[in-house]
Amino acid sequence: MKFLHLADLHIGKSVNGFSMLDEQRHVFRQIIGRIQSERLVAAVIAGDVYDRAVPGVEAVRVFDDFLTELANSNVTVLLISGNHDSPERLTYASRLLSDRQIHLCGMFNGSLRSVTLEDEYGGVNFWLLPFIKPSSVRGMFGECVIDSYDDALTSTLGSANIDYAARNVLVSHQFFTKAGVEPLRSESELNPVGGLDAIDAGLINRFDYVALGHLHGAQTVGGEHIQYAGSPVKYSFSEWRQKKSVTLIELRGKGDLTVTKLPLTPLHDMREIKGALDVLLSEEISAQADKEDYLRVIVTDEEEIIDPMGKLRSVYPNVMALDFENSRTSIDTSALAADIDKVESLSPHDLFSEFFLETSGAVMSEEQTKIVRELLETENEQ
Ligand SMILES: [Mn+2]
Incomplete structure (x- = not known):
């Protein structure tokens, strides 16, 4: 079979x-x-x-x-x-x-x-x-x-x-x-x-x-x-x-x-690109693969860039993450922004569920969910 x-x-x-x-x-x-x-x-x-x-x-x-x-x-x-x-x-x-x-x-x-x-x-x-x-x-x-x-x-x-x-x-x-x-x-x-x-x-x-x-x-x-x-x-x-x-x-x-x-073939693939911003935005580089792929972009410019995400998304609409790799400290700004958005949209109960899942490796049982709900309700009343 x-x-x-x-x-x-x-x-x-x-x-x-x-x-x-x-x-x-x-x-x-x-x-x-x-x-x-x-x-x-x-x-x-x-x-x-x-x-x-x-x-x-x-x-x-x-x-x-x-x-x-x-x-x-x-x-x-x-x-x-x-x-x-x-x-x-x-x-x-x-x-x-x-x-x-x-x-x-x-x-x-x-x-x-x-x-x-x-x-x-x-x-x-x-x-x-x-x-x-x-x-x-x-x-x-x-x-x-x-x-x-x-x-x-x-x-x-x-x-x-x-x-x-x-x-x-x-x-x-x-x-x-x-x-x-x-x-x-x-x-x-x-x-x-x-x-x-x-x-x-x-x-x-x-x-x-x-x-x-x-x-x-x-x-x-x-x-x-x-x-x-x-x-x-x-x-x-x-x-x-x-x-x-x-x-x-x-x-x-x-x-x-x-x-x-x-x-399996994805609708949009996921990939990484790395280099100076001007080079990454050039037709020569951007035309090499699907511009709508989900991208993690690593920008290597030394100088400060104004609105790098805006510039990148004008060519690559699905940039998911942006990192800087140069002599200065690198910060992943986009991931941070996405996380903050997510946190703000979740209820206290859902936030705790996510936290529980990430730290323990499994979802809460019905009984655990009940305990958390009761605690949150008590908290609200006070
Ligand atoms: Mn899994």
């Missing part, structure tokens, strides 16, 4: 104040096209569907359109929540949707869910593991001690009674690493302090394929059969040299697998 593996959609994400919704719609159209032309049986979405726990109206609409197109393409959809998603919200209507072969697995309740799809070699079990934290699964497995992410995964898989003689695919959003191999990280991911969330990829080596989300650069972990699909859109300048793709898996008999990267 052939199926598609994607992850880290981050629908609704803005990069330096620029909405990525048009980029997301653009790659989703390409993904639907490939699903139809390759006659795929399933689309696996390995977490981080939305960029935040409470997505905006437009983001929900874009995902609704994408899910409807997937259903109309007659593929089975297998989806888990990532650390950016609200498990409860992502589970909405999931019991109804499973009748349409759309399996939304947002919450983990102590038993690993599986969906079996058939092909000419028999059944393939897709195991759906939403993003879990040690604290969220503690107590679910009797007396088992769960102190680390490794413990959480070991107990979860151990309780699932997986028959490894059959064909099994794991869908997960945990951070898997292989000892001695430095993963390719991107600035648009969340990195909890100290890398305590890392799990040894040896624990998942017996699956025929592991469809991972979390890392935004496509990469393998300890074998061709363990893959991070990467985000379908570039979400930070640390990714500007990456080529974004979705992953096509052809699984034949036990242990017989082909993995292919299907490249």
